Structure formats: structure tokens, C-alpha cells
Amino acid sequence: MMLAGRRRSGRARSAMAGNAYDPERARRFRDAALPHLDEVYTLARYLLRNATDADDAVQECYLRALRHFDTFRGGTVRPWLFAILRNVCNAGYAQRRFADQDIAEDAVPIWSETPETPEAHLLRHRDEQSIRDLVSALPEPFREALVLREVHDLSYREIAEIVAAPVGTVMSRLARARSMLRAAWMAAEEKGQ
Amino acid sequence: MMTCDEARVLLHALLDGELDAGHAREVETHVAGCPRCAAELAQFLEMRGTLSDANLSFTAPAALRSRIEAALPAPVVRAPWPSRRSLLKGFAFGTALSAAAAASVLFVVVRSDQDQLILGEIVSAHLRSLQAERLTDVPSSDQHTVKPWFSGKLAVAPPVADLTAQGFTLLGGRLDYIDGKPVAALVYRRRAHIINLFVAMAASLERGAARHETVQGFNIRRWNEHGLRFIAISDVSADELADFGAKFESASRAGA
Numbered sequence: 362m363m364l365a366g367r368r369r370s371g372r373a374r375s376a377m378a379g380n381a382y383d384p385e386r387a388r389r390f391r392d393a394a395l396p397h398l399d400e401v402y403t404l405a406r407y408l409l410r411n412a413t414d415a416d417d418a419v420q421e422c423y424l425r426a427l428r429h430f431d432t433f434r435g436g437t438v439r440p441w442l443f444a445i446l447r448n449v450c451n452a453g454y455a456q457r458r459f460a461d462q463d464i465a466e467d468a469v470p471i472w473s474e475t476p477e478t479p480e481a482h483l484l485r486h487r488d489e490q491s492i493r494d495l496v497s498a499l500p501e502p503f504r505e506a507l508v509l510r511e512v513h514d515l516s517y518r519e520i521a522e523i524v525a526a527p528v529g530t531v532m533s534r535l536a537r538a539r540s541m542l543r544a545a546w547m548a549a550e551e552k553g554q
Numbered sequence: 555m556m557t558c559d560e561a562r563v564l565l566h567a568l569l570d571g572e573l574d575a576g577h578a579r580e581v582e583t584h585v586a587g588c589p590r591c592a593a594e595l596a597q598f599l600e601m602r603g604t605l606s607d608a609n610l611s612f613t614a615p616a617a618l619r620s621r622i623e624a625a626l627p628a629p630v631v632r633a634p635w636p637s638r639r640s641l642l643k644g645f646a647f648g649t650a651l652s653a654a655a656a657a658s659v660l661f662v663v664v665r666s667d668q669d670q671l672i673l674g675e676i677v678s679a680h681l682r683s684l685q686a687e688r689l690t691d692v693p694s695s696d697q698h699t700v701k702p703w704f705s706g707k708l709a710v711a712p713p714v715a716d717l718t719a720q721g722f723t724l725l726g727g728r729l730d731y732i733d734g735k736p737v738a739a740l741v742y743r744r745r746a747h748i749i750n751l752f753v754a755m756a757a758s759l760e761r762g763a764a765r766h767e768t769v770q771g772f773n774i775r776r777w778n779e780h781g782l783r784f785i786a787i788s789d790v791s792a793d794e795l796a797d798f799g800a801k802f803e804s805a806s807r808a809g810a
Contacts, residue, residue, distance in 0.1 A: 391626055393771040396681060398622065402614035416618050423622045437789045438771035489608045496610065510570065511605045514746035517572045519791075536566045539598055546601070 390430045393438045394423065400513060401442050407508040408450045410497050422446040440515065444523045447505075495545050502526075503538035510535055556584040558591055565595045569602060571721075673769050675732050680750045680772060680787045683728065683739065689748065690726030690741050700727040704738050710782060712738040712753035715805035722749065722798055742798070749788040749798060756783040764799055766792060775799040779806075 401422060405415035422445050426433075433441055499507060502524065509520045521528045556564075561584045567573045568581045585592045683689050692703040697714040704712060707729055716724060721744060728739040730752065737754040756762075762778030773795045775786045786799055 387626055389770050392681060396684060398614045398619060399611060403612045406612045419618060420622055424625065437791060439789060492608050493610055512610045532567050533563055536563045539566060543597065543601060
């Protein structure tokens with residue numbers, strides 16, 4: 362709970378006040394960034410897989426975004442916020458996020474043999490909560506790519522900018538993420554969950 | 555010839571609409587002749603459909619929202635602009651020559667002032683449409699339903715273009731207010747992004763080439779044609795919005 366501690370200390374608050382003297386700037390930030398709060402929170406939930414950590418990371422993300430709003434030059438706000446959130450998550454939760462189950466990118470086969478079951482429509486039967494669980498169970502960096510594409514509907518180029526990787530890497534991460542998701546999905550179906 | 559290994563990566567880019575026409579054709583040709591890759595594509599298409607139908611989003615807790623709002627400085631009513639009368643007064647004692655100069659200076663001052671206000675209103679109207687869940691008054695993807703809906707409500711008949719084939723889906727139309735005047739708002743969707751296209755009467759019949767701006771992170775494209783003023787706003791990239799504007803212009807010119 363590193364960030365929670367910081368939240369309650371006066372440090373974050375005074376840092377904020379120091380930058381917030383300009384009401385016009387604060388208003389612009391509010392109009393531009395607040396409408397994306399749910400989306401930023403959603404990404405945080407998938408990156409951190411924990412509601413409390415997501416809360417803290419999103420708050421820290423908005424504090425940083427306001428501080429750096431001057432450096433935001435055009436473009437769209439959403440990818441910019443996502444990139445900040447990602448930095449917050451990587452910095453604050455590096456150990457938790459990357460230690461548990463990250464795997465080398467090429468350790469995952471890009472595709473596995475399509476299972477013999479012809480029932481592709483089995484894929485339809487899962488409810489939203491279990492789909493969220495399946496997505497959340499994917500290892501990084503595949504989960505991140507999949508969520509940015511399927512949940513946030515970003516283009517490959519936007520994802521590439523956010524995760525600071527080439528577009529080709531984004532494409533192969535997505536291919537692997539979907540193969541893994543399909544395998545997990547079918548395994549869950551077989552268990553009859 | 556494309557191998558299965560290549561195809562099985564590229565088919566993801568195909569179903570994400572990220573391939574150029576040439577590569578898309580290559581993948582499609584391979585899939586057409588390879589039942590295993592075809593099965594693969596069909597499954598991922600289906601999975602993709604299920605994922606996009608499911609609501610996988612979370613909603614920020616109210617406590618988090620209010621904590622962030624509290625951390626932001628409270629919105630302050632903007633200081634009023636200096637009145638135009640006081641600007642005029644400064645010139646009132648000059649010669650005829652400086653009065654002429656004053657007129658042109660005044661014109662510039664008033665113009666940019668107005669411009670800022672209108673761009674601000676455009677952004678607010680766009681945000682309002684996204685937040686209030688009142689995106690359309692007449693929800694329809696049929697241009698022949700949307701266009702007549704405006705008649706009798708506005709002094710102008712906005713052209714409505716069907717751009718579905720070009721990747722911009724018509725969601726409907728709405729009556730909105732900019733600068734205190736009713737305007738037509740046409741609503742299009744690009745992937746998950748909403749584009750509002752405001753149409754109002756122009757001051758002149760002159761054709762005005764497109765101008766691009768970014769305000770508060772939103773891209774805006776403005777142009778004039780046929781005595782109408784068009785303002786498109788969205789959070790799609792500037793390139794995509796330019797593409798939208800160009801397609802709308804050529805479609806409405808073809809339909810005119």
C-alpha cells in the first residue's frame with residue numbers, strides 16, 4: 362500500500378496546490394481528463410488486479426497528469442492518461458506486477474493447434490464476470506495489450522505508443538494473448554464452470 | 555506465398571482492421587485455401603464478437619471520483635472579458651485614419667474572442683452529449699430518416715452522409731445549441747469514438763477550406779460550404795478526423 366500512504370500525507374496535496382493556481386488551466390484539465398475516469402480505472406483494475414491498488418494508482422495518475430498538463434500538446438487525452446497510469450503502475454507496483462507471473466515474450470507459442478472441438482460457439486456461453494476473470498488471469502505483457510485493444514478499442518499505433526513498443530510487437534502480443542485466452546476459455550468450458 | 559505461421563499472426567491484424575488492402579488480400583487468399591487457418595480466423599472472430607458484446611469495463615467508485623474532484627481546484631467563474639465598448643472608447647478620440655485602423659483592430663479582437671468562445675462551446679456541447687446519455691434525438695443509421703427529422707426544427711437542412719462503408723457509422727441526429735442558437739448535430743461513430751458534427755448557417759456563401767485545431771485534447775475540423783458551417787469534434791486522432799471531414803465533404807457534394 363505504498364501509494365495509499367502517500368495519499369494521506371500532505372506531500373501530494375501541496376504538490377497539487379503548487380500547480381493549481383491557474384483556475385483556467387484546472388478547468389481545462391477537469392474537462393479533458395475527468396470524462397475518462399472510468400476508463401482509466403478500468404485499465405488500472407486489469408493492470409493491478411486489485412480494487413484498492415487500482416484506486417490509489419488512478420488517483421496518483423490524475424495528480425501526475427494535472428502536474429504535467431502543460432506538457433500535453435494536442436492529440437487525444439485518453440492514450441496520454443493511459444501512458445501515465447502505466448508509469449504509475451510500473452513504478453509503484455513493480456514488484457507485485459512483474460514478479461508474480463510474467464513470462465518471457467517468446468516463451469508463449471504464437472498459436473496452438475486449434476482444439477478438435479468444433480464448438481466454437483461454446484465461446485459464447487460465458488458470463489461477463491467469468492470473462493473478466495479469464496482476461497485478468499493472462500500474464501503481462503499480453504494482458505495489457507489485449508485490454509487496450511478489446512476493452513479500450515485503441516489502434517495498434519496508439520497501443521504501441523502507450524507501451525513503448527513497436528507496432529509489430531503489439532501485433533504478436535495480441536496474437537499470443539488471444540491464443541492464451543482461447544485456451545483458458547476452452548479449459549474453463551470443459552470443466553463446466 | 556504466405557505461410558501458416560505468418561498468416562496466424564496477421565489474421566489478428568486483419569480482424570482488427572489494421573492491415574492495408576494488399577496485406578489483407580494476401581491473408582484472405584491464404585485463409586481461403588487453408589481450412590486450419592480459416593477455422594482459426596472464425597474462432598477468433600467469434601471470440602472477438604463475444605468480448606466486444608460483453609461489458610468488460612469497471613466503474614470508478616464514487617469515493618475515488620470525489621477524492622479526485624476534491625483534489626482539483628474548484629471551478630471558478632471566468633473573469634468577464636473587457637467589454638467591446640471600452641475597447642472602442644480608446645479609439646473614439648482619434649482621427650478618421652485611426653478610426654479606420656481602430657475598426658480593423660476591433661474586428662480582429664472581436665473575431666478571436668468570439669472564436670475562443672465558440673470553440674469552448676463546441677467542446678462543452680460534445681462533452682454534454684457524451685455524458686448526459688442524450689447522444690441522439692433521432693437515433694437512426696439511415697440518412698433518409700435523419701435528414702427529414704431536422705426539417706421544421708431548423709432554418710437549415712443539413713446534408714447527412716452515409717459513411718458506413720468508409721468506417722464511420724451514422725448513429726443519428728440531435729438538436730443542440732451553440733452560442734445560444736439551435737444547430738444540427740450529426741453523430742457518427744468510429745470504433746468506440748464518437749464524432750459530433752455540428753451544422754449551422756454560415757455568415758456567407760463562400761466556401762471555406764478546412765481548418766484543424768486541438769482544444770482541450772479534442773480534435774476539431776471546421777469548414778464552410780453551400781452557406782453552411784460545419785464543425786466536427788472528436789477524440790479520434792487528427793488524421794482520422796481529417797479523413798472523416800474529407801469523406802463527408804465529398805459524399806455530401808456527390809449527394810447535393
